[in-house]
Amino acid sequence: MSGQAEKDDLVLRNDYHFRKLLTALPNVSVQGYDKDRRVVYWNKSSELLYGYSEEEAMGNLLEDLIIPDSMREDIIEAHGAWLRDGVEIPAAELELIDKERKRVPVFSSHVMLNRCTENPEMFCVDVDLSGQKRIEKEVQYLSQYDSQTGLFNKNSLFxxxxxxxxxxxLDRQMTVAIFIGMRALHDPIKSSALSSTTNF
Incomplete structure (x- = not known):
């Protein structure tokens, strides 16, 4: 086997092992794109995360599927810079979009295979952050509001x-602050009594 043939065989074997590894990541969204950014690989998790079936995604442009309009030019330029100059796209938290054009928060990292060949492929590995973002939002809400009444909690109120x-x-205005104990608000009888006594 010639030297070039050995290199080609090594590339094929590496590509096979890489794709086999991707199939072992059932809960991670992975997409593969050719040098023109057209889909060549779309796993089941990508179907679930972005709403496109493999058949719908294959052959379509990356930016036409999951990239918001505001990011299109940057993504195209970044992909081109990686192919031309070897400037890798850094891993980062991104807000992409699904088939319904809804925002999808992900942590996205990228791998380029066969960059110096005629058929380079870029693979994107996206971890869904929706659950984490939802928890962060709930924690942020509970840090400011009472879970039962929906009103400011004590710290936020003060x-x-x-x-x-x-x-x-500063504005030289007269202001009156009236406080009602939170326990009273949680007690229907006390709350009713307070309402009747403060109804001028």
């Missing part, structure tokens, strides 16, 4: 009141 009073003082 912070808001302090700022309001400070502004009123």
């Amino acid at each position: 912070t808001y009141t302090k700022k309001t009073l400070e502004k009123a003082h």
Whole structure:
């Protein structure tokens, strides 16, 4: 076997092992694109995450499927720079889009195979961050609001009141702050009594 034939055989074997590895990542979205950014690989997790079946995705451009309009030019340029100059696309948190054009938060990393050949392929490995973002949003909400009433919690109420009073003082305005205990708000009987006694 000639030297070039050995290199070609090695490339094929490496490509085979890489694709086999990808199939062993059932919960990670993986897409493969050719030098023109057309889909050549689309695993089951990509179908679930982005809403396109493998048949729908294959052969289509990356930017026509999951890239928001605001990111299209940057993605095309970054892909071209990697092919031309070897400038890798850094891993990062991104907000891509699904088939319904809804935002999909992911942590995206990239691998380029056969860059110096006539048939380079870029693979994107996307980890869905939707669950994490949802938890972060809930924690942020609970840090400011009471879970039962939907009103400001004590810390947020005091912070808001302090700022309001400070502004009123600067504007030389008269301001009255009335506080009702949170326990009373959670107690229907006490809450009803408070409502009747504070109804001027």
